[in-house]
Amino acid sequence: MLDTVKAISRDYIPYTEGKTVASNDKFYKIFSKELPTAFQNALQGSEELLIKGCIAQPNHRYPKIPLVTFMDARVTNSAKSGYYVALLFSEDMKRILLSLNQGFERPIGKKLNRTEKFRTLKDRACSVREELQHLINDFSTYEVSADLGASLERGKGYEAGHIIGKSFEVNTLFSWSQIDKYLVSLLSIYRVLVEYYGSTLLTTIGIETEDSFQKNIQKAHQCYLPDGPLPKPSPNQFSNTGSRRRNVAVSSISLRNSGYLCQLEPAHKTFKSKSSGENFVEAHHLVPLSYQDDFTFNIDVPENIVALCPTCHRLLHHGGGKELIEAIEALFVIRKTGLEHRGLHISREQLISLYI
Template sequence: MSLPTELASIFRVKQKSYKMVLVLSMIGIWRETQQRFISLDSIAERFLSYCRDREGNNLVVDIPPNSMASRWSEVSATQVKAILDTPVEALRSILAKNDRNELTFTYAIWDGGEEVLTELERYANRELESYYTQLQSNSFSLKEHLSQILLTYRTAKQEPFANHPLGTAFRRTIPEGMRQYPFISDHIRVQGSVGQGNWATVPWIALMDTRLTGSTQYGEYLVYLFAEDMSSVYLTFNQGVTKPIRDHGRRAGYTYLENKVDQIRKQLPLVGFTKDDRIELTTSGLGRDYQVSTVAYVRYDSNNLPENEQLVADLQRMMEDYQIYVRSQLQTAHEEVDDQIEDEESEEVETLSVTERLSQIRSFIQNRGFSYPDGLIENFYLSIKTKPFVILAGISGTGKTKLVKLFAEAMGATVQNGQFALIPVRPDWSDPSDLLGYKDLSGTFRPGRLTEVLYEASKPENRSKPYFICLDEMNLARVEHYFSDLLSVLETQEWRDGEIATAPLISAASLSSEEDQQKYGDLSIPDNVYFMGTVNMDETTHPFSKKVLDRANTIEFNYINLLQLPDEVVEGTITEAVAPNSFLRSDFLQLVDAMEENRELISETTQSLAQLNGILEGIHAHVGFRVRDSVSFYMIYNRRDNLMSADEAFDLQLLQKILPRIQGSSSAVRRVLLELLKVCLDRPLAINELMEDLSPVYNEAEFLNAQSQIKYPQSARKIVFMLRRLEEDGFTSYWLS
């Protein structure tokens, strides 16, 4: 039998084996005693016996917390009860605890009888075996890579910086390898750097919990720091230094960092790690800054690196301390006020990783009886994150409006609480007053529906909540006529005091009464408002200008599989999970904001766009800096959260940002489409022959199936369709369905 919904993913996120061993211990005791309520003492004894048995037989097993002991044989059952607090809390959806310190499974599991318990037992054993296999068989050698860096970095600094293999190792190879460790959770972002355009004095590899910080410039994280002379490398529990020093100056910034060091050292066990300021990296620059900010460290000399097992064990132990700190920060994030450095998101703490949040949203939508193609939810999220304006295009009845509504509801934004607004567009809209409002004959301002939403979203108590505005059938009227003011104001976004702000949408001077001026005067677009437009392309609608297309991702809904039936709906099993605005809010506004940590990816993306621009110039459809930045941000967010491959992400950007610009009837349009098809196929194409005869591509499915390993398959399919329409109708456009 299949497991109930609430059990199917309880082990999906794991840093250790504790959750699986806990469940197996409880089921084992129940089988022996038939007692549903099991004392925590009995569970702790069983748990400890399991770990000691594996340790005694030299089988792979998690090491105990470094604050207790180095081996399970040195751990007591009383200490195990403290260890169990975390997995018990993580499994609170299936476990309950009474006032006699006994644990039991929830009624839903007991009601399923022995069949459910047996399947749960099998599930736990499978996940445990998979975890141990991953722990044991990880082919990535941390020692080899650290050793290679220490041996070659000084020589590499004498060589050209661009495209150097050592840079690739820092930015890609090592982060990908470290993410394979089972104790590196989905919340952890691994990032390395050898500098920006020039070799860094102190290269580094950081592990950041994205719930705490998204950058090495602020917050706390783990980081490997390499000494300038490459005599040693330090695994450190550290802090970002750039923001404190920038905000307070070097002297006051150092004081802040040192105070934070003292605070964290008192809070965490940090057993086995050195806790002093004698870390020797360099005598000046950022290296000196990190010496001031280091909480704890382990030093590895280049001529005496430990074995790989020891290096990994040290990283796991420090990660345990780091996670203790992260949990404490999350618990107090809404209560503490930092008098020295204001927390940029003190009122909005995301407790789920991006993949966990998207999985929850997908499950919520499926539970409501709707099913969308694989990858659509991820694409929708990335599009919103890139720019708060997304167009959903396609034939009528494909679920465009429903996707927006369900996505919003999954995040806790509903019509009832005012965080979701559906605004039907009328064909007679000719200026912004239909959305923003107007002054009546008496001079009183009559706000439009959009203005009302912006006003509510701008209230201080609502700034951490996302608001969704869906313009239904937005091209029934000319978008440039009624929406141009908003598009222009969106382009004025800038960072102000940790928030994204825009120029005023409604000028106070344009309002007559003092009451209107106080309420709506200088109202802007807050960073917690997201615009979606649904589009049906037929003879009753209007096309989009490049001004609109440049500012939005266009997601198409034209390929429909009617045989895809919804899963059985189980009412009430999956509810919304309120999400903070930080989940969707852009992290970057200008490309320079992202350059420091994403230079290589931005360069690769820009080169690909430059290749496309060379093709598009033939019909004056080439793109500018705005599109370049938008595509780069999309690619950065995708890689950061590992949602799809780089080719899959760029395929979607080609489909959503480039192809919507193409329309016409000339032979130049045909040649451009064929050149783009060649890029998508990533192989030679007989363009001159196809300019004369397009019949080989008439049958879209047959043509594409004949091509193996298409680099950009979704864009290729759309281009083939556009070519066929050009041949048959003498005109083509992305928007023809």
């Protein structure tokens, strides 16, 4: 593999400069077939990954920054959208960059001008890095900026979309294991993000409104959470609105566990959600996330999230008096054991005091 990387570094520019791609060209074969196959064979547990060389289609100009992408099809199948791991060559071919990166084409699902696009990519990369700091023990060993020497918009998009990674000077590489160590580590991080957030990662950490949060829950990918108390999130995990960031994938677990029924009044039927196909209910944190600092462990867990019809949900936010207290007491009975299992200890009286 290292010999191939060095050959690309040495020969790519003189071979491709000013040329259009042909299906029998040397570098088209390397990126479309040889490298993806070699990575598929070399990486253990890579069967679920879609590994693609991005080199341009025949009759199009060779890109200045070729790359190989490692993608989970549940998240994306293109470097233009979602998030993925990539091995990119710098424009001068002297460096390679392993990068956890994100799609650059329409980063928030709509057309933006160049300045808005790059700003969105950079802001989102920063937010994901904040999320990763409590998930990665050796976070400081990764580089948070990318310099590919890009002169064109696509290359600058890769630079702006870079979340974390590691760069290497090709002429200093003496063993493939130098690269493989970080590639395997980045892919492990990627798998955690996919399992925890699925396709919602980049929307979860964007500008969040209550409506967009509830909407994203309906289509969230199923995630896995370890049993028992979970680590408290870092104190800088706030959304762009200043509130603590909520994980839609975690909230969706609670909705599924409830059978998509209101946990205060199961007879309250609403309508069929066009995203989930189930009775529409909303997620509500019984202990509000604004009280996270009062607890030793993470309170953004399914046991602290109740499914409510929109009417009962509004009661908890805008109601008062006996009606509100009775609703809180009923939900406390349902959730008390689960909260304690997650290391979250609160009395009925303490919970009521958070609302009145």
